[in-house]
Amino acid sequence: xxxxxxxxxxxxxxxxxxxxxxxxxxxxxxxxxxxxxxxxxxxxxxxxxxxxxxxxxxxxxxxxxxxxxxxxxxxxxxxxxxxxxxxxxxxxxxxxxxxxxxxxxxxxxxxxxxxxxxxxxxxxxxxxxxxxxxxxxxxxxxxxxxxxxxxxxxxxxxxxxxxxxxxxxxxxxxxxxxxxxxxxxxxxxxxxxxxxxxxxxxxxxxxxxxxxxxxxxxxxxxxxxxxxxxxxxxxxxxxxxxxxxxxxxxxxxxx
Numbered sequence: 072x073x074x075x076x077x078x079x080x081x082x083x084x085x086x087x088x089x090x091x092x093x094x095x096x097x098x099x100x101x102x103x104x105x106x107x108x109x110x111x112x113x114x115x116x117x118x119x120x121x122x123x124x125x126x127x128x129x130x131x132x133x134x135x136x137x138x139x140x141x142x143x144x145x146x147x148x149x150x151x152x153x154x155x156x157x158x159x160x161x162x163x164x165x166x167x168x169x170x171x172x173x174x175x176x177x178x179x180x181x182x183x184x185x186x187x188x189x190x191x192x193x194x195x196x197x198x199x200x201x202x203x204x205x206x207x208x209x210x211x212x213x214x215x216x217x218x219x220x221x222x223x224x225x226x227x228x229x230x231x232x233x234x235x236x237x238x239x240x241x242x243x244x245x246x247x248x249x250x251x252x253x254x255x256x257x258x259x260x261x262x263x264x265x266x267x268x269x270x271x272x273x274x275x276x277x278x279x280x281x282x283x284x285x286x287x288x289x290x291x292x293x294x295x296x297x298x299x300x301x302x303x304x305x306x307x308x309x310x311x312x313x314x315x316x317x318x319x320x321x322x323x324x325x326x
Contacts, residue, residue, distance in 0.1 A: 077302040079106065080288045084297055089126030094218030097298055106300060108219065108227050113304055115285035117297035118204060118233040118248060119191060121211050127203040128192070129156055147172050153187065156201055160185040165326060176204070179317045180248060181326075182235050204233070208249025209312030216251040228252035228306060231313075232282035232289075238325045245286030247278035247313045254309030255279075255316055276316055277306060 081100040087093065097114065101107070136144070136151035140158055144151035146167045154172065158164070161174035171183045180186070186204040194200065205211045212229040220226035231249035236242070247255060255278030262270050285299040320326065 075303050076284075077300075078284055078288050079104075079300040079302065080296045081106070081298040081300065082296060084120075084295060087120045087123040087297075089123065089128065091124045093120065093124040094215050097215070097219060100298060101300070108221055108225070108300075109302065110225060111228075111302070111305060113228040113230060113253065113281060113301040113306065114215070114219070115230045115232055115245075115281055115289075115299045115301060116212075116215065117289055118186070118208070118231055119188070119202065120297040121205045121208070121231055121249075122202050123192070125205055125211065127205060128200050129203065131156075131199045131201065143167055143172060150199075153184075153189075153201055156187050156203070157185045160187065160203060178204070178208070178248070179314060180235075180246075182233075186233055186235075186248075204248065205231070209251065209314070210249075212249040212251035212312075226252060228308075230255075230278050230281050230285070232285060234286060245279075245282035245284070245289075247276075247282040247316065250278045250311075250313045252308060253278065254307040255311060255313055257307065277304075278313060279316060 081104050083103065084100050085096060087096065131150065131152040134152040134155050136155040140155035141151045144154040148169045157172055157174060160177055162177055163175045164172060165175060165181065166173040173181065173183055174185050175181050176185050187201050189201050192202045208231045212231050216226045216229045229251045230247050232245040233248050234243040235246045237244065257275040257277045264270060281301055281304065285301060288299050289296050
């Protein structure tokens with residue numbers, strides 16, 4: 072990793088609506104910020120603008136909650152309609168407490184409320200809505216990468232990040248839920264440290280590290296900075312997606 076890593080916000084990014092060409096908005100933002108993509112650049116894009124462009128909204132008025140959703144909503148002090156949305160996006164409910172439902176998302180991520188959110192989205196008066204994660208974040212990242220390629224072999228690496236909590240730690244950090252063009256997991260097993268010792272278990276979640284670093288710039292409230300350019304990371308190219316970061320269930324000591 073280059074010590075001269077740069078994390079550059081694309082300022083004044085416009086609000087995104089369903090059907091918008093997100094790649095075109097990113098290209099325009101690069102131009103306005105006087106930036107040109109270079110080999111090895113990484114674009115970290117907030118999940119929320121990807122979901123908005125893909126129209127991943129649900130009107131709660133259209134949702135009929137099941138009895139299970141009503142029961143869990145009572146435990147969690149949540150709107151039963153929103154709980155029904157969470158259940159539909161989840162493989163399994165792992166924990167419930169007032170204010171939060173921890174689930175295994177259908178994509179495999181363990182997260183609160185299946186990543187479904189009501190913050191920083193338009194809320195028509197009397198007609199509340201929620202925003203889901205992208206249908207396939209890796210596919211979304213691949214599409215952005217292809218659309219933003221200035222020429223053969225020059226496509227930027229792309230990470231789609233979201234904010235999540237962690238076991239044993241307070242607060243949220245950025246996490247990669249989609250990626251394209253990079254190896255999201257840097258396996259260093261077999262390499263040697265400064266003293267010649269062979270590394271036996273070291274694997275760096277570089278996509279998550281980039282997602283967390285970019286999140287510092289993107290912010291969580293009214294910063295309006297959903298896209299960040301990371302330069303100087305010197306990442307290994309790869310064809311895999313963010314699912315490479317998922318721990319196999321039989322190795323997960325927290326479930």
